[in-house]
Amino acid sequence: MPTFSRLTDPMFGSPAVLDIFSDAGTVRRMLDVEAALARAEARCGVIPARAAAVITEVCTRPDAIVLIDLDALAEAAVAAGNLAIPFVRQLTAVVTQHDAEAGRFVHWGATSQDIIDTALVLQIGDALAALDAGLLQLGDACAALALTHRTTPMVARTWLQHALPMTFGLKAAGWLDALRRDLGRLGHARAQARALQFGGAAGTLASLGDNAPDVAAQLAQELGLDLPTLPWHAHRDRLVEAAATLGMLTGTLGKMARDISLMMQTEVAEVAEPSGPGRGGSSTMPHKRNPVGCAAVLTAAVRVPPLVATMLAGMVQDHERALGGWQAEWDTLPQIVALAAGALRQMGEVVAGLEVDAARMRANLDLTHGLILGEAAMLEIGGKVGRLPAHHLVEQASRRAVKEGVTLREALSRTLAEDPAHAGLLDDATLDRVSDPAHYAGQSARFADAAVAAWRAATAERHADRHHTAPGA
Numbered sequence: 001m002p003t004f005s006r007l008t009d010p011m012f013g014s015p016a017v018l019d020i021f022s023d024a025g026t027v028r029r030m031l032d033v034e035a036a037l038a039r040a041e042a043r044c045g046v047i048p049a050r051a052a053a054v055i056t057e058v059c060t061r062p063d064a065i066v067l068i069d070l071d072a073l074a075e076a077a078v079a080a081g082n083l084a085i086p087f088v089r090q091l092t093a094v095v096t097q098h099d100a101e102a103g104r105f106v107h108w109g110a111t112s113q114d115i116i117d118t119a120l121v122l123q124i125g126d127a128l129a130a131l132d133a134g135l136l137q138l139g140d141a142c143a144a145l146a147l148t149h150r151t152t153p154m155v156a157r158t159w160l161q162h163a164l165p166m167t168f169g170l171k172a173a174g175w176l177d178a179l180r181r182d183l184g185r186l187g188h189a190r191a192q193a194r195a196l197q198f199g200g201a202a203g204t205l206a207s208l209g210d211n212a213p214d215v216a217a218q219l220a221q222e223l224g225l226d227l228p229t230l231p232w233h234a235h236r237d238r239l240v241e242a243a244a245t246l247g248m249l250t251g252t253l254g255k256m257a258r259d260i261s262l263m264m265q266t267e268v269a270e271v272a273e274p275s276g277p278g279r280g281g282s283s284t285m286p287h288k289r290n291p292v293g294c295a296a297v298l299t300a301a302v303r304v305p306p307l308v309a310t311m312l313a314g315m316v317q318d319h320e321r322a323l324g325g326w327q328a329e330w331d332t333l334p335q336i337v338a339l340a341a342g343a344l345r346q347m348g349e350v351v352a353g354l355e356v357d358a359a360r361m362r363a364n365l366d367l368t369h370g371l372i373l374g375e376a377a378m379l380e381i382g383g384k385v386g387r388l389p390a391h392h393l394v395e396q397a398s399r400r401a402v403k404e405g406v407t408l409r410e411a412l413s414r415t416l417a418e419d420p421a422h423a424g425l426l427d428d429a430t431l432d433r434v435s436d437p438a439h440y441a442g443q444s445a446r447f448a449d450a451a452v453a454a455w456r457a458a459t460a461e462r463h464a465d466r467h468h469t470a471p472g473a
């Protein structure tokens with residue numbers, strides 16, 4: 001498990017990604033690389049076809065993973081410095097038991113980092129594909145919220161205080177548009193990370209002589225990876241880009257979790273996470289309904305940034321093979337991916353079942369008895385007397401509303417009526433309009449529509465592909 005805890009990994013990870021980066025998942029991908037290497041070399045005449053067939057048979061058999069002693073592998077790696085050295089030793093012994101001649105050609109011409117990095121690239125590809133699918137689902141759920149609540153009025157809050165009216169659809173649209181950018185970054189990171197690592201001992205592939213280019217090309221084709229211009233043992237930007245992309249995605253999810261958890265506070269109560277048996281309860285307070293999904297996401301948003309910083313720090317590597325920087329990635333990158341995947345899973349569940357209380361949103365708009373619409377009143381009056389005089393009038397009426405315990409509309413009406421210079425400045429219909437939050441949500445609905453349109457444009461091809469490949473399609 002990437003985070004080394006069977007107790008908490010399910011809370012902060014996702015089953016699919018945890019399986020990809022499990023001990024068995026890692027060894028499975030290392031076996032895939034060794035088998036593909038043997039086949040590629042046989043096609044190029046570097047090793048006998050019979051040897052490649054035996055190596056492939058051993059590496060790809062359904063129970064191949066049990067042929068590798070994971071406990072012994074971990075223990076031997078302490079002295080070896082990496083997993084590949086004892087892994088190749090064990091694999092060679094198993095292949096030799098089947099065919100002594102084939103055993104001579106296991107891992108031919110490769111280096112430890114070739115196997116470890118390429119296995120990691122395969123794991124990253126699997127994991128990012130799962131993340132991509134989850135991100136698509138979450139975005140669709142946010143788009144549905146944005147459309148459903150495009151005109152649902154609520155309080156916009158700045159510095160945690162009431163600011164102006166907005167709509168809940170606009171808030172959901174903000175989440176959606178950030179997810180759209182994350183989707184684009186994730187696609188680019190996936191493309192960058194799918195690069196074969198194959199350079200031999202020092203990145204020159206001298207071990208394969210003139211056959212090196214053909215073997216590398218065949219190996220890339222076997223594994224479904226891109227063939228890079230040259231090996232990248234000490235140049236880690238591809239993997240760091242994936243880490244940074246997932247760091248930003250986790251930040252987006254953390255922003256969503258922060259918004260939802262604040263809106264879920266008892267005193268606010270505008271939304272609620274989906275309920276269910278055992279979800280969000282307290283060990284001592286039976287009335288509690290805690291935002292447990294948001295808590296898991298926010299936990300990931302706290303943990304991932306320093307892990308991304310570790311990946312960035314590890315980029316400064318030594319000559320052609322790193323001493324420490326590469327090794328620092330081994331646990332760090334899987335943890336980043338697992339935490340991001342877990343946060344995405346949790347937020348997907350939260351948004352899909354989010355309970356929205358539009359009546360409470362409207363009630364919260366009225367908590368200040370119309371003071372939240374002071375700007376609307378000021379601009380309406382300012383169009384007749386100028387901005388600064390209007391600001392003074394509305395400020396005076398606002399203080400009066402608080403002192404007398406009346407609405408801003410009522411206080412403003414009295415204030416204007418008491419001054420002959422301003423009497424009749426606003427008629428009742430105008431006062432009603434500038435006192436209605438629904439009339440001062442600005443471009444909220446249009447912005448929500450625009451965010452949904454942009455999301456649909458960005459994902460149209462993906463949705464079409466998913467529809468055509470669906471069962472029965």
